[in-house]
Amino acid sequence: MPGTQLPATAVPAPRDRTGRMILARGEATGHAHVIVGPDTALLTIPDDPASLFVKIATRAHVVHEEHGPITIPAGTYRVVRQREYIPGAYRYVAD
DSSP states (O other), X not given: OTXXXXXXXXXXXXXXXXXXXXXXXXXXXXXXXXXXXTTEEEEEETTEEEEEEEEEEEEEEEEETTEEEEEEEEEEEEEOOOEEEETTEEEEOOO
């Protein structure tokens, strides 16, 4: 969500072994949604590593192997994974 308040305890999120900032990794395909930009930071909360935030000074792009890049304007965003309802529960949408 744009205009999100960044928690004071946020720290840089770990990158993968190639240095990418991964927003979500595909469970079915192994592909990943990655955010790229020279002035972009992926942040997390130390006590809750599943909580991700993105801070972008000018603009960034979300890239994925199966679609074109998506431009994201400057701002602070909370990363939310889409869920779907299955009878009696919810699960994260698989890529």
